[in-house]
Amino acid sequence: MNTLIKRASAVMAVLMMCGCGSSGTPADTLTQTVTEASTAEGAAVSETEPAQTTLSETAAEEPLQTKAPETAAESESLTTTEKAVTDHMSLFRNKLTEIIATTEADYLPQYMFSLYDVGGDETPELLVSNGEFHAASVEVFSVIDGEVKSVGYEGSYGEALYMPSVRKFNGFYGGMGYFTNTLDTFDGKTINTEISVEMYEGPDMESSDYDNLIQEYRINGELVTKEEYEKARDENFAPSTIYLGRDHYLNENGISAVFDENDMDTAFDKVIMSVPDQESGWGDPYLNAYADIDGDGVHELFLRSDYNCRVYAYDGSIKYCGRMPSYEDMSGDSFDYSGYDLDWSYDYDTTQYRVYVGRKDGDLIWRETGLHDNIYTMTYENGRIKAKDVFHRYQLTDGTSIYVKNEKLTDSDEYDKLIAVLDSDEYIRPDFTPLAVG
Numbered sequence: 001m002n003t004l005i006k007r008a009s010a011v012m013a014v015l016m017m018c019g020c021g022s023s024g025t026p027a028d029t030l031t032q033t034v035t036e037a038s039t040a041e042g043a044a045v046s047e048t049e050p051a052q053t054t055l056s057e058t059a060a061e062e063p064l065q066t067k068a069p070e071t072a073a074e075s076e077s078l079t080t081t082e083k084a085v086t087d088h089m090s091l092f093r094n095k096l097t098e099i100i101a102t103t104e105a106d107y108l109p110q111y112m113f114s115l116y117d118v119g120g121d122e123t124p125e126l127l128v129s130n131g132e133f134h135a136a137s138v139e140v141f142s143v144i145d146g147e148v149k150s151v152g153y154e155g156s157y158g159e160a161l162y163m164p165s166v167r168k169f170n171g172f173y174g175g176m177g178y179f180t181n182t183l184d185t186f187d188g189k190t191i192n193t194e195i196s197v198e199m200y201e202g203p204d205m206e207s208s209d210y211d212n213l214i215q216e217y218r219i220n221g222e223l224v225t226k227e228e229y230e231k232a233r234d235e236n237f238a239p240s241t242i243y244l245g246r247d248h249y250l251n252e253n254g255i256s257a258v259f260d261e262n263d264m265d266t267a268f269d270k271v272i273m274s275v276p277d278q279e280s281g282w283g284d285p286y287l288n289a290y291a292d293i294d295g296d297g298v299h300e301l302f303l304r305s306d307y308n309c310r311v312y313a314y315d316g317s318i319k320y321c322g323r324m325p326s327y328e329d330m331s332g333d334s335f336d337y338s339g340y341d342l343d344w345s346y347d348y349d350t351t352q353y354r355v356y357v358g359r360k361d362g363d364l365i366w367r368e369t370g371l372h373d374n375i376y377t378m379t380y381e382n383g384r385i386k387a388k389d390v391f392h393r394y395q396l397t398d399g400t401s402i403y404v405k406n407e408k409l410t411d412s413d414e415y416d417k418l419i420a421v422l423d424s425d426e427y428i429r430p431d432f433t434p435l436a437v438g
Contacts, residue, residue: 111130113248119187127141158246168184178200183196195220219232271312288433319383372395391405403415
């Protein structure tokens, strides 16, 4: 265990002694702590207006086709790569079935999975997430010598950050003043770390004076300056990322939606039916809607909770497009509002969550309105939802507001223009209703 991790652990120990620790379930690969809440009361303040009418990442970011032909004649016409994909899919389905059979029923509703080629050989890997709590990671499985084998773990909060343009993981983890990024690649058999960058900002746990705050930065375990750390971080972890691990629910319907031959309506219905019962976990979708987000005349499926909206498309098989809002492409430090007297008399019961779909160009908007206003703009390119800009309007205690775009202070002009556009006929509001098939 390196020095930074020791210090982070020591900070946690001090906080626990001060009564600030949590009492969650142990975070191993077969346990789950649920951290979000989605209630029926939330639906009362969520989006209820009817719709007025009614997927670019690089080519490397486009999800793999996942369906395998069934007939012998079709099988004979497959290329070597296509046959490998077919074999992988069959083996992965068996692995998912095995996980279901060996996982405690109380934890299983929080399990999800993704299929994605993280090795660059045009065949998929299987990525399984066991929850959304902080220490939850994604287990990566690959077919090696004809068998499904676990090759390692990535990520936190149950998701792995992957950079498709360079085919590498951003192994990020943070907490208790300690933050680390590891640049990880999969070579077909193992996950290897090319570089790690770490920072620690907090009490000097090697002394008895916990009021003495320090800052330390390391590259591959060696102490460096802050400038060297930031340079290495920015050079290695700048490419656009996607989240992997929580595309599809791990249950019979979720597996069938991905692995079986389905028409569009059947595939969407199975996705909806795969959502766990609301009593099984917090934060799962409880509303669904349909809207055409790329202007091709074919609708996509939206599954919404009070925290985000998941989007699925169909092009011969089910595809997960990502979620709204999308944070992964946002960069830069968070806005420092410590010098402002923000009004925190926030009534969460009055918060409304709204989804907007542009009539052209694949524009998507996620908006949270209440005392403050948070607007996330996104675009849909090559089958993935990609972040564009984020706007915040923070209300101050004197009744005035400040405006922030992409974590930098700005005036109200761009915000006002965006609000005007959202209220025009350039966007539609999908008609969300309680989860229902058909």
